[in-house]
Amino acid sequence: MFTLKQLKPTRYGFGEGLKALGEKYPNVVALGADITSSVSVNFFKEAFPNRFFSFGIAEQNIMGAAAGFALGGKIPFATTYAVFSALRATDQVRISICYNNLPVKIGGAHAGISVGPDGATHQALEDIAIMRVLPNMTVLSPCDATQTKLATIASVEQVNGPAYIRFGREAVPDFTTEDFPFEVGKGQLLKEGKDVTIIATGHLVWEALQAAYQLEKQNIDVRVINIHTIKPIDEDIIIKAAKETGLIVTAEEHQIYGGLGSAVAEVLVKENPVKVKMIGMNDQFGESGKPEELMQKYGLTSGHIAEIVIEINKQKRNNERPD
Amino acid sequence: MPVINNIQELKKISLEIRKDVVRSLAEAGSGHLGGSLGLTDIFTCLYFNILNHKPDMPNWDYRDRLILSIGHVAPVFYAALAHSGYFNPKELMTLRKLGSRLQGHPGKEHGLPGIELSAGSLGQGLSVAVGLALAGKMDKKSWNVFSIHGDGELQEGAIWEAAMSASHHQLNNLVALIDRNYVQIDGKNSDVMEIEPLKDKFESFGWKVLLCNGHHHKEIIATYKKAIEWKKGPVVIMAKTHMGKGVKSIEDDYHWHGKAPKPEQVDAFIKELEQNQ
Numbered sequence: 001m002f003t004l005k006q007l008k009p010t011r012y013g014f015g016e017g018l019k020a021l022g023e024k025y026p027n028v029v030a031l032g033a034d035i036t037s038s039v040s041v042n043f044f045k046e047a048f049p050n051r052f053f054s055f056g057i058a059e060q061n062i063m064g065a066a067a068g069f070a071l072g073g074k075i076p077f078a079t080t081y082a083v084f085s086a087l088r089a090t091d092q093v094r095i096s097i098c099y100n101n102l103p104v105k106i107g108g109a110h111a112g113i114s115v116g117p118d119g120a121t122h123q124a125l126e127d128i129a130i131m132r133v134l135p136n137m138t139v140l141s142p143c144d145a146t147q148t149k150l151a152t153i154a155s156v157e158q159v160n161g162p163a164y165i166r167f168g169r170e171a172v173p174d175f176t177t178e179d180f181p182f183e184v185g186k187g188q189l190l191k192e193g194k195d196v197t198i199i200a201t202g203h204l205v206w207e208a209l210q211a212a213y214q215l216e217k218q219n220i221d222v223r224v225i226n227i228h229t230i231k232p233i234d235e236d237i238i239i240k241a242a243k244e245t246g247l248i249v250t251a252e253e254h255q256i257y258g259g260l261g262s263a264v265a266e267v268l269v270k271e272n273p274v275k276v277k278m279i280g281m282n283d284q285f286g287e288s289g290k291p292e293e294l295m296q297k298y299g300l301t302s303g304h305i306a307e308i309v310i311e312i313n314k315q316k317r318n319n320e321r322p323d
Numbered sequence: 324m325p326v327i328n329n330i331q332e333l334k335k336i337s338l339e340i341r342k343d344v345v346r347s348l349a350e351a352g353s354g355h356l357g358g359s360l361g362l363t364d365i366f367t368c369l370y371f372n373i374l375n376h377k378p379d380m381p382n383w384d385y386r387d388r389l390i391l392s393i394g395h396v397a398p399v400f401y402a403a404l405a406h407s408g409y410f411n412p413k414e415l416m417t418l419r420k421l422g423s424r425l426q427g428h429p430g431k432e433h434g435l436p437g438i439e440l441s442a443g444s445l446g447q448g449l450s451v452a453v454g455l456a457l458a459g460k461m462d463k464k465s466w467n468v469f470s471i472h473g474d475g476e477l478q479e480g481a482i483w484e485a486a487m488s489a490s491h492h493q494l495n496n497l498v499a500l501i502d503r504n505y506v507q508i509d510g511k512n513s514d515v516m517e518i519e520p521l522k523d524k525f526e527s528f529g530w531k532v533l534l535c536n537g538h539h540h541k542e543i544i545a546t547y548k549k550a551i552e553w554k555k556g557p558v559v560i561m562a563k564t565h566m567g568k569g570v571k572s573i574e575d576d577y578h579w580h581g582k583a584p585k586p587e588q589v590d591a592f593i594k595e596l597e598q599n600q
Contacts, residue, residue, distance in 0.1 A: 029461075053457060053492070061450045061484035068454020071388070071439060073462070076454070092481070095444045096451055100431060 008174040010167035013145035015040025017152025022048045031062050033080035039109035059084040063092035070102035079107030082124030098134045101161045110169040112253030113286040113294045120285040129258025131164040132231040138163040139230040143205035145174045150182035158184040170291045173206045187234035193223030196309050197241035200251040201227045201260045210302035238267045242274045249277045256280040277312050327371040333540045337367040338600050341569050343402040343415050345592045348583040351419035357566035357579040359399035361504050366403040368543040378408035381436035388439050390470040392448020394428030409437040446479025453489050456497040470499045475507030478516045489557040490529025498550040500560045506577035530559050537562030569596045
C-alpha cells in the first residue's frame with residue numbers, strides 16, 4: 001500500500017531532476033521563459049549559470065532556439081507553462097523539433113486545473129492531446145514529485161528524441177520512492193484488483209489509489225495502473241487489465257477528448273473492446289477557484305472516482321446476472 | 324572545398340544551377356521557381372566561396388552551418404548542394420517524387436547530405452539559427468551560422484522574437500540574409516503587408532545591416548566577408564534580388580512564386596537563361 005510521505009509540487013521534482021542532469025551531463029542546457037523560478041528551472045540556473053539562457057516571453061522563439069541548441073550538440077530543456085509550451089509554440093514543436101527528431105526536452109508546467117485561481121487561460125487541459133499526436137514525441141506525465149524527478153532524468157537517459165514532461169504547480173501527495181523504477185513506456189501496476197481497473201495519470205493516480213482503498217470496504221476489488229508515459233503507451237498492461245477486469249475507468253486532469261482516456265480507448269478498440277468510462281474535463285474550460293474546490297467541482301477527486309467505479313461496477317453485475 | 328574567386332567561373336556555375344532549377348521543377352510539375360532563380364547567385368557564392376565546408380564530409384565538425392528558413396526554395400538549395408559535390412546532379416530530377424531524398428521542402432530524415440535543418444514553415448529558421456549560434460559560442464567553435472530568409476517571411480512575428488534574442492545574446496557568429504525581392508504570393512509586400520522600413524527595424528533590434536545586389540557575385544562575396552568580420556553582434560544582409568532572375572519573361576512576376584514551368588517551356592526558359600548570362 002502506498003502511503004503519503006509529504007505534500008510536494010511536482011514542479012520541484014522537475015527542478016531537482018534537471019539539476020541532477022546538469023551535474024551528470026555537461027551538454028544539458030536550459031532555456032528560460034521569464035518564469036524561471038515558477039517552473040523550477042532556477043535550481044539549474046543557480047547551479048549552472050553559464051548553461052542557462054534567457055529568452056524572455058517568446059515561446060515560439062524558445063522552441064526554435066532549443067532545436068538550434070540540439071543541432072549544436074546540446075540537450076536543451078525548454079520549459080514554460082504547459083499552455084504555452086504545448087499550445088503557443090505548437091508549430092515550432094512540430095517542425096523544428098519533432099520533424100527534425102531533435103533531443104529537445106519540453107517542460108509543461110502548471111498543467112491541469114489544479115493551477116487554481118489563475119483561471120482558464122492558464123489551465124493546460126489540452127496539452128497531452130496536442131503533444132501525443134506529434135510523430136517522434138514522447139509524452140511523460142508522472143504521478144508525483146519523486147516520479148517527476150525520475151521522469152525528467154529518464155527523458156534524457158531513455159529517450160533519444162524529443163520529449164514532453166507534464167507537471168503541476170500545487171503541492172500534491174508525494175508517495176513513490178526513488179527506488180521505484182521508472183521505465184519510459186511501461187505502465188505501473190500499483191494495486192491488484194479483479195472487478196474494475198482505474199487507469200490514471202499525473203496527480204490523479206493518488207486520487208485513484210485512494211478511491212481503490214475506499215472501495216475495498218465495499219468489497220469492490222479495484223486495480224490501479226499508473227500510466228506515466230502517455231506515448232508510447234503500454235498496450236500490454238491496458239489489454240491485460242481489460243481482459244481480467246472487464247471494465248476500465250480513466251482519470252486525468254485533462255480534457256476527456258484526446259488525453260489519456262482517448263489513448264487507452266485507442267488501444268482497447270483494436271485489441272479487446274470493453275466499456276471505458278473517462279474522468280476528466282468534459283469538453284469545457286476551467287475557472288478560478290482554490291485547487292481543491294476546482295477538483296471537487298469538476299469531479300476529479302477520489303470520492304468522485306469511487307462513485308463512478310461503483311456505478312459502472314453495478315452495471316457490470318446487472319449485466320452478468322442471468323435473467 | 325576549394326574557394327572559387329573567379330567571377331566568370333561563378334557566373335557559369337550560377338547558369339548551370341539555374342538550368343537545373345528549371346529542369347527539376349518542370350520534371351516535378353510543381354514547386355517554387357521564382358525565389359529559387361532569385362537566390363541562385365547567392366547560393367552559388369555561399370557554396371563555392373563563402374562557406375567553409377566539405378561536401379564529402381557533410382557532418383564535418385568545423386563546417387559552417389547553413390539554415391534555410393524558406394524551405395520552399397529547396398530547388399536552388401539542392402542544385403547548389405549537388406553542383407558543389409554533395410550528390411550527383413542527376414538526382415535533382417527526382418525532386419518532389421515519391422521516395423526521393425529531395426522533398427518539396429528540405430526533410431533531413433530522407434537522407435540527403437548537406438541539410439542541417441528540415442524546414443519550410445515560415446518564421447522558424449531564425450530561432451533555430453539563434454540556438455545553434457549560441458551552442459557554437461558556448462563551445463567556442465570557429466564555425467558561423469548563415470541563415471536565409473524571405474522578405475515576406477519577415478511578416479511572421481517569431482522572426483522578431485528571434486531577432487531580439489540574437490542581439491540580446493550578442494551573436495557575432497550569425498549572419499542572416501534577406502531575399503529582398505519585394506514580392507510574395509499575393510503580390511507586392513507593400514500591398515500585402517508593408518515590412519519597411521526594414522533597415523531601421525533591424526538596426527533598432529540591435530543588428531548590423533548590410534545591403535547588397537543579390538545578383539552581383541563580387542558584391543555578394545564582399546558583403547558576406549564584411550559580415551563575417553563584424554564582431555559586435557549579429558549581421559543581416561539585405562540582398563536586393565529579382566524573383567525569377569535570368570528568365571526575362573517571368574522576372575519580378577509574383578505569379579511565379581509558387582509555380583513550376585511546364586515541360587514545353589523548359590527549352591525557351593533555358594534559352595533565356597543562356598542569353599541573359
